[in-house]
Amino acid sequence: MALPSALHVVEHNAVVFRRLWRGNIMVSFFTPLFFLAAMGIGLGSLVNRSSGGVNGVPYLDYLAPGLMAAAAMQTAAVEAMYPILNRIMWDRIYDAMLATPVAVRDLVFGEVAWFAVRMVIVTAAFWVVMTLFRIGHLPESLLAVPAAALTGLAFATPVMAFTATRRNDNGFAAILRFVITPLYLLGGAFFPISQLPLVLQWVAWATPLAHGVALCRGVVLANIGPGEAALHLLVLVVYILAGLALAWILLLRRLSK
Amino acid sequence: MTDSSPSDLIVARGLTKRFGDLVAVDGIDFTVAGGEAFGFLGPNGAGKTSTMRMIGGVSPVTAGVLTIFGLDPAQHGAQIRARLGVVPQADTLDLELTVRENLIIYARYFDLPWSEGRKRADELLEFMQLKERSKDKVDDLSGGMKRRLTIARGLINQPDLLLLDEPTTGLDPQARHLVWDRLYRLKQRGVTLVLTTHYMDEAEQLCDRLVVMDKARIAAEGSPRELIDRYSTREVLELRFPIDEQPNLDGKLKDVAERVEVLADRVLVYTSDGDAAVAAINRHGIRPESSLVRRSTLEDVFLRLTGRRLIE
Ligand SMILES: Nc1ncnc2c1ncn2[C@@H]1O[C@H](COP(=O)(O)OP(=O)(O)OP(=O)(O)O)[C@@H](O)[C@H]1O
Ligand SMILES: [Mg+2]
Numbered sequence: 033m034a035l036p037s038a039l040h041v042v043e044h045n046a047v048v049f050r051r052l053w054r055g056n057i058m059v060s061f062f063t064p065l066f067f068l069a070a071m072g073i074g075l076g077s078l079v080n081r082s083s084g085g086v087n088g089v090p091y092l093d094y095l096a097p098g099l100m101a102a103a104a105m106q107t108a109a110v111e112a113m114y115p116i117l118n119r120i121m122w123d124r125i126y127d128a129m130l131a132t133p134v135a136v137r138d139l140v141f142g143e144v145a146w147f148a149v150r151m152v153i154v155t156a157a158f159w160v161v162m163t164l165f166r167i168g169h170l171p172e173s174l175l176a177v178p179a180a181a182l183t184g185l186a187f188a189t190p191v192m193a194f195t196a197t198r199r200n201d202n203g204f205a206a207i208l209r210f211v212i213t214p215l216y217l218l219g220g221a222f223f224p225i226s227q228l229p230l231v232l233q234w235v236a237w238a239t240p241l242a243h244g245v246a247l248c249r250g251v252v253l254a255n256i257g258p259g260e261a262a263l264h265l266l267v268l269v270v271y272i273l274a275g276l277a278l279a280w281i282l283l284l285r286r287l288s289k
Numbered sequence: 290m291t292d293s294s295p296s297d298l299i300v301a302r303g304l305t306k307r308f309g310d311l312v313a314v315d316g317i318d319f320t321v322a323g324g325e326a327f328g329f330l331g332p333n334g335a336g337k338t339s340t341m342r343m344i345g346g347v348s349p350v351t352a353g354v355l356t357i358f359g360l361d362p363a364q365h366g367a368q369i370r371a372r373l374g375v376v377p378q379a380d381t382l383d384l385e386l387t388v389r390e391n392l393i394i395y396a397r398y399f400d401l402p403w404s405e406g407r408k409r410a411d412e413l414l415e416f417m418q419l420k421e422r423s424k425d426k427v428d429d430l431s432g433g434m435k436r437r438l439t440i441a442r443g444l445i446n447q448p449d450l451l452l453l454d455e456p457t458t459g460l461d462p463q464a465r466h467l468v469w470d471r472l473y474r475l476k477q478r479g480v481t482l483v484l485t486t487h488y489m490d491e492a493e494q495l496c497d498r499l500v501v502m503d504k505a506r507i508a509a510e511g512s513p514r515e516l517i518d519r520y521s522t523r524e525v526l527e528l529r530f531p532i533d534e535q536p537n538l539d540g541k542l543k544d545v546a547e548r549v550e551v552l553a554d555r556v557l558v559y560t561s562d563g564d565a566a567v568a569a570i571n572r573h574g575i576r577p578e579s580s581l582v583r584r585s586t587l588e589d590v591f592l593r594l595t596g597r598r599l600i601e
Contacts, residue, residue: 037367040397047394048385128381130347132398132446133367289308289348 037134041142042149044129060157064096064103068165071095086224089253096167097176097252098221100158101244104184107154108147109212112191113204116143120196126287136287140280144272147188151181168252175251179265183244186268187212189275196282220245243267295359296323298450298481299344303353306339313339315505316353323449326472326482330492330587331502332597337485338378340502341454344483346370357450371399374448378455378485380435382427388438389414389423392445399446406445413441417471433464440468444475451475453484457491469494489587501587501594508594513587520593521585522547524563528556528570528577536575545569550592559589 049056076091086094119125126139155177162168168176194207218228219241225233236242243264250256250264299321306314314336321327329337342348343355346362346369355362357369383391389410396406414420417437422430430438436456443451456472457465472495476482486492492499493513501508501516509516526546530536538549538556545566548559556577560566563582570580592598 035400037398037400040400043397044383044394047390048383051385123384124379124381125383127347127377128383128395128442129398131345131370131373131375131377132395133371133400134398135367287347 037138038141038145040134041129041139042146044125045142045146046149057153057157060107060154061161064099064158064161065164067099068092068096068161068167072165092165093167093253094249095222096162096165097173097180097248098245100155100162100176100180100252101183101248102216102219102221102241103158104151104155104180105187105241105244106212106216108151108184108188109191109208111147111150112188113195113207114201116192116195117198117201117204120283120286121199126283130287136284137280139287140276140283143192144185144189144276147185147192148181151184151188152177154184155180162252169254172254173252176248179247179251180244182265182268182272183240183248186240186244186271186275189272189279191275193275193278193282196279196286215239215241240268240271294322297321298323298358299327299483300356301340301344301353302355304340304343304350304355305352306336306343306348307351312505314343317500317502317505317507319500319507319510321450321481321483323481324476324479325497326476326484326495328483328492328496328499329485329502330487330489330496330499330591331485332487332591335502336505337502338454341378341452341483341485345373345375345452371446372449374443374446374451374480376440376443376451376453376456378458380439382435382438382442384426384428387424387426388419388430391427391438392442395442396445401446409445409447413444416444417441418467433460436460436464437468440471448480450481450483453482455485455487457486457488465491489591492587499587501591503591503595503597509590516587516590517585519590521589522559523561523585524566525583525585525589526558526560526563526566526570527581527583528558528575529554529579530556530577538575541573541575542566542569548593552598557589557592559585 072092076095079085079091085091129139130136158180159174159177163170163173191207194203218232219236219239225236225242228236247256247261247264250261297320301317301319303316303318304314305312305316317340329340331337339348343350343362344357346357346366349363358372360369362369383394386394392410392413393403393406396409397403401409414423417440419434419437419441422434427435427438440456457468460468469491472482482495484495496513498510498512500510509520511519535551535556542549542558545562546558546560550557550559558566567580567582570577588598
């Protein structure tokens with residue numbers, strides 16, 4: 033059966049991943065496990081004792097779904113940097129692919145489809161850990177997997193567009209240090225955004241993370257209305273599509289000289 | 290300008306490639322017929338790779354006309370590339386995969402079934418003498434092996450037209466002869482070869498017809514034999530002198546030499562009769578450190594056409 037070329041790009045990434053998946057999934061599983069254990073036993077009990085949790089929810093229940101979205105963001109950002117730049121200019125895998133019927137369009141859609149696969153793996157592992165901690169209502173909490181995966185994608189496509197403009201990896205550490213890490217810590221996963229100064233609140237809500245966190249938390253705690261959920265979803269989808277369009281344009285410019 | 294016929298696989302007319310202000314390919318004309326081995330011979334920066342990338346359907350044509358298999362690469366890029374094999378100047382192998390995986394996954398890009406990809410991969414590994422290295426990571430291969438693997442990869446879709454950008458640059462003589470032998474066999478099977486090189490011996494060995502490219506333009510076109518006949522003499526007398534002791538030869542070889550080229554490290558006397566030229570040198574009391582009579586090569590053609598040597 034003839035498959036669209038974009039799927040062959042996914043296959044390529046899957047073959048590469050086959051070598052790494054064991055270690056990769058261990059990390060996706062144990063990182064949230066240790067994190068939630070430490071937070072639940074240590075910090076969580078402190079918060080709960082002094083204030084009865086956040087917004088009336090035990091701290092761990094509040095934290096876990098937000099952390100799930102933030103973890104997806106972190107993985108997505110890194111995956112859209114080094115491996116993509118490697119394929120553009122170090123190993124030049126894209127040049128090899130483009131000498132075949134594969135076109136730049138197929139590269140872009142293939143990579144985005146692969147990001148989606150990776151995001152589902154990471155967030156599903158997180159969900160398993162979260163559920164082991166008896167956080168969230170089943171089965172609604174399962175919706176946190178696509179919600180967090182979309183959060184990851186909302187970072188993956190714009191970061192991929194950024195990567196398409198890079199001549200070296202110097203910019204990556206800066207993005208991780210000055211965008212991703214601050215968002216991770218301040219973007220709503222650990223404490224409500226309303227605790228931030230007003231200006232920073234605006235900044236936070238302009239990023240996909242705040243919306244992804246709100247959506248994940250809403251579906252896990254089953255306390256979000258459909259209108260609010262749709263709004264968060266819309267923001268994520270806009271980021272994904274805008275990033276995809278930009279990545280496409282920039283990669284076309286970069287790769288077909 | 291030659292007329293094109295339906296059997297022509299590549300037709301280029303006024304083909305031009307610009308990068309900003311830089312003109313990499315300046316309005317060149319050429320035609321490649323099915324089944325022939327066609328070469329671009331030229332020094333660094335002549336525009337060979339730029340031309341190959343346009344033929345490969347990955348680099349947009351700036352101006353002029355280019356058709357491959359009668360199709361316009363701007364419209365039918367994927368269709369053209371499905372029938373092309375490409376060996377780029379710089380290897381673009383997947384260092385994260387094994388030798389065999391590189392071929393199998395590449396077959397997928399052409400939409401070949403996995404089973405067919407595995408079968409062809411094994412055949413090609415045999416053909417390029419890489420079978421023992423099938424399971425190794427590409428990173429562990431020598432430069433020559435990587436080159437052979439890149440050629441194998443370019444053959445995975447059984448292309449009608451194989452584009453080779455400097456197939457043997459950087460290889461030792463043994464590896465180079467293996468590649469030449471394999472390319473020769475492909476040609477016998479009817480695969481059309483288009484290659485670039487800056488090795489005159491490679492061009493002479495492999496090409497039925499070639500163009501000499503220099504500074505983005507085509508300086509001459511023909512078979513290796515024709516070019517040598519047209520632009521050089523039958524024989525060349527090479528003289529070497531001790532450093533800084535190049536004698537004044539002005540006019541002394543007028544009777545026996547058509548042309549004399551004085552290079553930094555030697556003097557080339559172009560003549561139809563090498564032995565007569567040696568006799569003339571002796572008669573004039575010129576005593577070179579060494580002298581050698583050889584037949585003319587494409588290197589001499591290039592020197593004649595451009596006033597420069599092919600590999601500086
Ligand atoms: N992507 C590019 N952007 C800008 N300039 C380029 C690009 N590719 C090639 N050039 C320029 O075009 C000219 C021709 O380069 P090209 O690579 O076609 O030469 P070449 O004959 O293949 O040389 P070599 O033998 O060194 O491989 C050079 O001046 C080169 O710097
Ligand atoms: Mg080149």
